[in-house]
Amino acid sequence: QSAVTLYGLIDVSVGQAQAPGAAANKGVDSGNMTTSFWGVKGSEDLGGGLSAVFALESFLRADVAAAGRFGADTFWARSAYVGLSSGAGTVTLGRNTTSLFVNTLIFNAFGDSFGFSPAIRQTFTSGNNFQVSGDTGWSDSVKYASPRFGGLTFTAHAALGEGNGGRNFGLSALYFGGPLGAGFAWQKVEKGGTTPDTTAWQLGASFNMAPVKFYAQYGTSDNKTIDNTTKVLGLGADWTIGNGKALLQWGKLSPDAGADRKTLSFGYDYLMSKRTDLYAVYMHDKLDGLSAGKSYGLGIRHRF
Amino acid sequence: QSAVTLYGLIDVSVGQAQAPGAAANKGVDSGNMTTSFWGVKGSEDLGGGLSAVFALESFLRADVAAAGRFGADTFWARSAYVGLSSGAGTVTLGRNTTSLFVNTLIFNAFGDSFGFSPAIRQTFTSGNNFQVSGDTGWSDSVKYASPRFGGLTFTAHAALGEGNGGRNFGLSALYFGGPLGAGFAWQKVEKGGTTPDTTAWQLGASFNMAPVKFYAQYGTSDNKTIDNTTKVLGLGADWTIGNGKALLQWGKLSPDAGADRKTLSFGYDYLMSKRTDLYAVYMHDKLDGLSAGKSYGLGIRHRF
Amino acid sequence: QSAVTLYGLIDVSVGQAQAPGAAANKGVDSGNMTTSFWGVKGSEDLGGGLSAVFALESFLRADVAAAGRFGADTFWARSAYVGLSSGAGTVTLGRNTTSLFVNTLIFNAFGDSFGFSPAIRQTFTSGNNFQVSGDTGWSDSVKYASPRFGGLTFTAHAALGEGNGGRNFGLSALYFGGPLGAGFAWQKVEKGGTTPDTTAWQLGASFNMAPVKFYAQYGTSDNKTIDNTTKVLGLGADWTIGNGKALLQWGKLSPDAGADRKTLSFGYDYLMSKRTDLYAVYMHDKLDGLSAGKSYGLGIRHRF
Structure with missing residues (x-):
């Protein structure tokens, strides 16, 4: 059993996106203010001021219900690390x-x-x-x-x-x-x-x-x-x-x-x-x- | 830190599937009674009877250990939303x-x-x-x-x-x-x-x-x-x-x-x-x- | 609401991999001692010594932030089962x-x-x-x-x-x-x-x-x-x-x-x-x- 935090952010908006010189697209979008994601992180106290840390974070597009920032994005593209922290x-x-x-x-x-x-x-x-x-x-x-x-x-x-x-x-x-x-x-x-x-x-x-x-x-x-x-x-x-x-x-x-x-x-x-x-x-x-x-x-x- | 619920459903059966006019396929199947899934959801009390709500839900096929209802399904196809709830x-x-x-x-x-x-x-x-x-x-x-x-x-x-x-x-x-x-x-x-x-x-x-x-x-x-x-x-x-x-x-x-x-x-x-x-x-x-x-x-x- | 455990393992190393007769590749690797993964599992006491059990476990490559052991791996390839346990x-x-x-x-x-x-x-x-x-x-x-x-x-x-x-x-x-x-x-x-x-x-x-x-x-x-x-x-x-x-x-x-x-x-x-x-x-x-x-x-x- 472990002390793991499950967390994330969902950002969905309604509006228009238009690139210069291009047509405007109206729609529902995900992540316009902060790219939506979910993740798992934790730390373990190893004593002596030392701790182990990790995070796994996965972007998502809530508007189209898909993982990643785009189709070919890797699943844990926001963060996937393990390490040690001390003074x-x-x-x-x-x-x-x-x-x-x-x-x-x-x-x-x-x-x-x-x-x-x-x-x-x-x-x-x-x-x-x-x-x-x-x-x-x-x-x-x-x-x-x-x-x-x-x-x-x-x-x-x-x-x-x-x-x-x-x-x-x-x-x-x-x-x-x-x-x-x-x-x-x-x-x-x-x-x-x-x-x-x-x-x-x-x-x-x-x-x-x-x-x-x-x-x-x-x-x-x-x-x-x-x-x-x-x-x-x-x-x-x-x-x-x-x-x-x-x-x-x-x-x-x-x-x-x-x-x-x-x-x-x-x-x-x-x-x-x-x-x-x-x-x-x-x-x-x-x-x-x-x-x-x-x-x-x-x-x-x-x-x- | 947040109050997030991790939940889901796994449904696996042994049996036969046969479409009309087609051959019968015996095997282990996922989701025949309810499509298997896992998800994360939560709500936040914003005061005054208002709350923020969200859910992320991902179908899965436990028999073949895969995400989605089928190969090209999007990861969060069951639900991916954020919103507000009130009276x-x-x-x-x-x-x-x-x-x-x-x-x-x-x-x-x-x-x-x-x-x-x-x-x-x-x-x-x-x-x-x-x-x-x-x-x-x-x-x-x-x-x-x-x-x-x-x-x-x-x-x-x-x-x-x-x-x-x-x-x-x-x-x-x-x-x-x-x-x-x-x-x-x-x-x-x-x-x-x-x-x-x-x-x-x-x-x-x-x-x-x-x-x-x-x-x-x-x-x-x-x-x-x-x-x-x-x-x-x-x-x-x-x-x-x-x-x-x-x-x-x-x-x-x-x-x-x-x-x-x-x-x-x-x-x-x-x-x-x-x-x-x-x-x-x-x-x-x-x-x-x-x-x-x-x-x-x-x-x-x-x-x- | 349910008693679900969110767990996993992240293994990342720095080193060299070399197949016999091949060139050596230096780099950061995931899972060399234990293949990295995350998962969700739980059990429910059904009374009379019987319990329901399940697990969903997903391999990952922390070095390249991707799901699975390789590109075409299924998402829940480590484990995806439900069952019953008793004496x-x-x-x-x-x-x-x-x-x-x-x-x-x-x-x-x-x-x-x-x-x-x-x-x-x-x-x-x-x-x-x-x-x-x-x-x-x-x-x-x-x-x-x-x-x-x-x-x-x-x-x-x-x-x-x-x-x-x-x-x-x-x-x-x-x-x-x-x-x-x-x-x-x-x-x-x-x-x-x-x-x-x-x-x-x-x-x-x-x-x-x-x-x-x-x-x-x-x-x-x-x-x-x-x-x-x-x-x-x-x-x-x-x-x-x-x-x-x-x-x-x-x-x-x-x-x-x-x-x-x-x-x-x-x-x-x-x-x-x-x-x-x-x-x-x-x-x-x-x-x-x-x-x-x-x-x-x-x-x-x-x-x-």
């Missing part, structure tokens, strides 16, 4: 979330929203030649997360190529003190025979002037495979109003070669509880030379 | 069970048995041109279930086409009072590019004269794609004997064009507890012009 | 683990290690014509496990062909008394149209002279499809040292026609707790006529 930090082996993804989601008003966050979308989904490669989690990887030194933590992350491209490396640092948050992440991706080799870095910051919190991030992704560097700038704020937050985020993606992209999202997230919120969001997504994509959603997000 | 009713978004399926299973002696219930089989699996289309659950859907008004409840259900055919709509009403139960369900299916468009309605009733309970249902499914209307009539009874029930159900499917089908099932379901039962069932399935299919099963069904 | 034994229906696999894992120093156990590898994975067929679990099967008679238990297991080859049968007996353990397993596999028909038997024994425990097993697998019989001999020991065990196992596979295989594995398994261990293992795998495969791993295994 000297935590080492986990398996599938580990990248620190670049964590840095991106911390320093923008829309968090880890693949549906509406300009920062997340421009860094991770803006066309094969512009985005960072290697996904938001790395398989076959070892990750180290430091303990807290004052407000400072850092991570190191490596994934082995295993005959399918080279290795991936990542480094990050994160600082929180008083109203200020700041983060830096760097990563180099060579794993995966068909994915582009990219090197990326990103600086992020937040400043809390309650009831308003400001966000900024800037970074570049250097696609070595086609020799193209892309800059991504993000600025945003959230404003606590009543039992919720007004959200505003703007982002600009500028590749050396290729069209600029400017994305603006705003909305309101009403917190029914710590675990359940309702949201209404609009996103205006402009790619130079194409008509703007206009997307919106009215949704519910529940953590269990 | 004004419950609204859920995602994958929701249809009320036509619920009406069919309530008003026949074999419940939701895809293996042995004439009512379920004739309504949902009797050949592509005769059955209702759109499955027993609708993806991309919003469902409303009313609170109880005396013995009356009703539902409304809509699924968006999302560029793959039109929309689905469903309406139903259910009444229970004293010995009588009665239900009506109507649905129109246009979603799904390759599935036929169908409109169906169904009336069902049950009457409890303990120890015997009688069941009747009648409905039609109008296949718009090939312009063929099918009538389905079902009559049945169960009789509480000892710690179990004798089960009897007869059904007749009559399409405008195509062969009539008459199916008779009978058996005994022994309740070892509220959660575990043993069953022995025989089904005689006759399609005009073909030799009868003779199927039977001896099985165990366990709810967890 | 007269336990009968389970569905997917049941074979007793030949259990006998193999009990009587060797590396247990159920598909990565490093010579016994497991030579019996279950040594090339299509040499290994036993029919996998370590049989779908569509009924298994009986006897109660304990003194130190003796036995099992009987049958899987139906269901039109895809013939039936499988298995019989086994297991004895534990004082320092001695002994087991016998026999099985005949005809199920599966494309898998070879094989008949196999195996004797195993262990003798505990604390702090050292010795293991021996011998068996043959007779491939009827190509008329080739393979003998497998295994000898091993573990030695409790400190909070762990030194492990040593040697095995020899000798087919009538085809190259002999000699495999030697040794290592140390450090028990951080009953649920968590760290291991370091080296395996030298020699197939006549090819250069030896040299594999090793440094890993962590956590049961939850």
